[in-house]
Amino acid sequence: MANVLVVEDDRRVAAEIGSALTEYGFRVDEAANGSIGLRKAMNGDFDVIVLDRMLPEIDGLALLTKLRAAKVSTPVLILSALSAVNERVDGLRAGGDDYLAKPFEFIELTARVDALARRKMAAEAVNELVVGDLRLDLIERVLHCAGREIELLPKEFAIVEFLMQNAGVLVSRKMIFESVWGYSFNHQSSVIDVHIGKIRKKLDPDGLNPRIHTVRNTGFILRATA
Amino acid sequence: MRLLEVRRTSGFRVACLFFATFGTASLALSGFLYLDTRSYGRRAAFEWVGWESKHLLSLAPRALRERIDASEDFAEGGRPLVLFGPDHAHRAGAPISFPEKAPVGHPFILTQQTDQGPRTLFSELTRLPGGEYVLVSRSAKDLEALEKALVETFVWGMAATVVIGLIGAVIFGAGSLRQNDAITRAVERIMRGDLSERLPTRGVSADLAHLTGVVNDMLGQLERLMLEIKGVNENIAHDLRTPLTRVVGTLERSLRKANSVEAFRACNEDALAEVKSIVVRFSALLRISEMEDRLRRSGFTQVDLARLLEDAVEYYEPLALEREIRLRWERPGEPCTVEGDRSLIFEAVSNLIDNALKFTPAGGEVEVALRRDPPGIRVTDTGCGIPADELGEVRERYRRGALKTGKSGFGIGLSLVDSIARLHSAAFDIASDAGGTQVTLVWRPAAKSAGHLASIPAPTA
Numbered sequence: 001m002a003n004v005l006v007v008e009d010d011r012r013v014a015a016e017i018g019s020a021l022t023e024y025g026f027r028v029d030e031a032a033n034g035s036i037g038l039r040k041a042m043n044g045d046f047d048v049i050v051l052d053r054m055l056p057e058i059d060g061l062a063l064l065t066k067l068r069a070a071k072v073s074t075p076v077l078i079l080s081a082l083s084a085v086n087e088r089v090d091g092l093r094a095g096g097d098d099y100l101a102k103p104f105e106f107i108e109l110t111a112r113v114d115a116l117a118r119r120k121m122a123a124e125a126v127n128e129l130v131v132g133d134l135r136l137d138l139i140e141r142v143l144h145c146a147g148r149e150i151e152l153l154p155k156e157f158a159i160v161e162f163l164m165q166n167a168g169v170l171v172s173r174k175m176i177f178e179s180v181w182g183y184s185f186n187h188q189s190s191v192i193d194v195h196i197g198k199i200r201k202k203l204d205p206d207g208l209n210p211r212i213h214t215v216r217n218t219g220f221i222l223r224a225t226a
Numbered sequence: 227m228r229l230l231e232v233r234r235t236s237g238f239r240v241a242c243l244f245f246a247t248f249g250t251a252s253l254a255l256s257g258f259l260y261l262d263t264r265s266y267g268r269r270a271a272f273e274w275v276g277w278e279s280k281h282l283l284s285l286a287p288r289a290l291r292e293r294i295d296a297s298e299d300f301a302e303g304g305r306p307l308v309l310f311g312p313d314h315a316h317r318a319g320a321p322i323s324f325p326e327k328a329p330v331g332h333p334f335i336l337t338q339q340t341d342q343g344p345r346t347l348f349s350e351l352t353r354l355p356g357g358e359y360v361l362v363s364r365s366a367k368d369l370e371a372l373e374k375a376l377v378e379t380f381v382w383g384m385a386a387t388v389v390i391g392l393i394g395a396v397i398f399g400a401g402s403l404r405q406n407d408a409i410t411r412a413v414e415r416i417m418r419g420d421l422s423e424r425l426p427t428r429g430v431s432a433d434l435a436h437l438t439g440v441v442n443d444m445l446g447q448l449e450r451l452m453l454e455i456k457g458v459n460e461n462i463a464h465d466l467r468t469p470l471t472r473v474v475g476t477l478e479r480s481l482r483k484a485n486s487v488e489a490f491r492a493c494n495e496d497a498l499a500e501v502k503s504i505v506v507r508f509s510a511l512l513r514i515s516e517m518e519d520r521l522r523r524s525g526f527t528q529v530d531l532a533r534l535l536e537d538a539v540e541y542y543e544p545l546a547l548e549r550e551i552r553l554r555w556e557r558p559g560e561p562c563t564v565e566g567d568r569s570l571i572f573e574a575v576s577n578l579i580d581n582a583l584k585f586t587p588a589g590g591e592v593e594v595a596l597r598r599d600p601p602g603i604r605v606t607d608t609g610c611g612i613p614a615d616e617l618g619e620v621r622e623r624y625r626r627g628a629l630k631t632g633k634s635g636f637g638i639g640l641s642l643v644d645s646i647a648r649l650h651s652a653a654f655d656i657a658s659d660a661g662g663t664q665v666t667l668v669w670r671p672a673a674k675s676a677g678h679l680a681s682i683p684a685p686t687a
Binding site for chain 2: 101103105153154155181182183184185189190191194195197198216217
């Protein structure tokens with residue numbers, strides 16, 4: 001399983017993150033300040049780094065900039081308690097791959113870390129995604145479900161593509177919204193559920209063979225079916 | 227009157243400086259006038275003496291003697307003539323002894339002692355062909371009187387100038403002290419917490435009035451923000467207490483009653499859901515405050531409103547379909563760009579559509595439209611409308627519209643839209659009646675005056 005470095009100065013938060021990620025199956029290493037974090041990130045072989053924005057000794061963004069300058073391309077998820085709205089932009093500009101504002105749900109954190117870890121593993125371009133009996137042709141932009149061609153609207157196609165890229169992994173509503181619509185704000189609405197509901201009906205009109213599963217209060221998981 | 231304080235005011239000092247400058251110039255002019263008058267008087271006196279000497283030289287001895295005998299006494303300020311023998315002995319005329327040191331044939335000043343004190347004479351000593359000498363003089367008494375009168379006039383004039391100057395400076399100083407006192411009193415009242423107080427703009431000098439005007443504008447802005455913060459605090463307190471009470475209740479219940487893992491889990495999930503709802507509400511409030519942060523504007527880019535509305539409509543279409551509401555949208559052919567933050571504009575648009583869908587009954591219609599020249603967004607619904615008395619309040623920060631529909635969460639969304647509009651210098655307008663609501667967000671052509679919303683009328687549907 002993937003190795004994750006958690007750079008966070010608050011011991012209790014670090015312990016909670018560590019425990020959530022370990023339970024999920026990651027191997028976790030921790031660093032309590034910026035300089036230890038930088039040293040470990042430079043030397044260790046990590047698949048994902050979870051980096052707090054404000055750290056003692058070396059600030060999170062400075063650490064990230066140094067890391068990228070040293071050609072270390074490990075995916076980084078930035079955590080921030082800062083409230084300014086362009087924090088996210090600053091974080092991503094400095095070389096971050098994803099951003100999560102405190103307070104966050106730990107299930108959302110693990111889902112994002114998992115997505116980053118997979119992105120690193122499957123970095124090469126693919127023309128087709130296959131999950132169980134679902135086959136998504138990225139060139140022709142066609143979805144086949146159990147051999148049957150399914151007609152999808154452009155945004156529905158994008159949602160299915162995102163779910164298939166993260167098959168077997170919990171993805172939050174926010175992750176789907178950010179990935180498919182490309183806008184970033186703390187959106188709290190059940191609209192994504194309605195989209196998922198429509199896709200479910202298209203994939204499985206009788207409701208006998210569910211592929212997209214809802215996780216209460218959190219998000220969805222696409223699981224392979226025979 | 228606080229004279230010491232007046233003395234330190236800029237009004238007093240400027241007035242003093244002005245009068246000092248003016249006084250120095252007057253003094254220089256008076257001095258020049260005095261010296262010129264004096265020199266002219268002397269020159270004229272010496273000219274007369276020279277001319278008279280030449281005239282006497284041309285007279286016959288007898289006529290000369292008669293003329294000398296008839297001459298005036300110098301003591302009375304007249305024009306005395308004196309005849310001296312070749313031995314310098316006095317022969318006729320005024321009782322003046324021979325001026326031994328005087329140059330012959332040249333004018334000089336002769337001082338003579340009399341009973342009334344020393345007398346100054348403008349004189350010339352001439353040698354007659356017979357070896358005798360004649361002294362022609364003219365008293366300086368008239369000239370001295372004129373000089374004295376001039377000096378007195380100047381002294382009195384200067385004294386009057388100084389007195390008038392000082393009185394003027396005190397009046398000016400007292401005036402500026404009065405202005406300062408009025409401003410100080412106003413500032414003290416503001417410091418004590420009365421933010422409705424304003425600095426005086428009447429009865430103050432024009433340059434100060436401009437400054438107090440600017441400060442008053444600033445105070446107005448501060449007052450507005452303070453009231454908003456106060457309102458937000460009160461609303462946060464009011465709105466967070468209820469869910470917090472529920473969290474406390476749930477956790478206490480779990481400790482008191484839960485006797486199985488499942489029961490604890492259920493309580494935990496309830497508490498977690500409450501905490502999440504608190505976090506959402508709190509984040510929304512924080513976001514509104516952040517909108518005021520002008521730094522956000524540094525991230526502005528060109529945003530295509532047509533594309534953005536298309537995305538928003540695509541996002542909400544399934545929800546509208548589910549609720550049996552017709553979501554009308556005509557795809558524009560051309561892009562329509564404005565300067566802004568695309569995520570924030572999307573957030574505003576999604577709030578508007580979300581609200582419209584929430585308050586429109588099944589079978590109703592929501593129309594999303596793009597406006598051009600100036601660019602803008604219009605969302606119209608056939609919902610229940612907002613009562614006229616609530617229309618003004620509805621977009622005030624953090625107000626929950628207690629509308630008859632019973633649906634919650636109205637106010638905070640529109641407050642967010644209002645803040646986003648402010649940040650983009652866009653005009654945000656709501657028009658509503660029983661037949662529905664129309665909300666417009668219009669970018670003003672020259673987006674320079676941020677933070678101040680001029681209400682523009684909403685177009686008719």
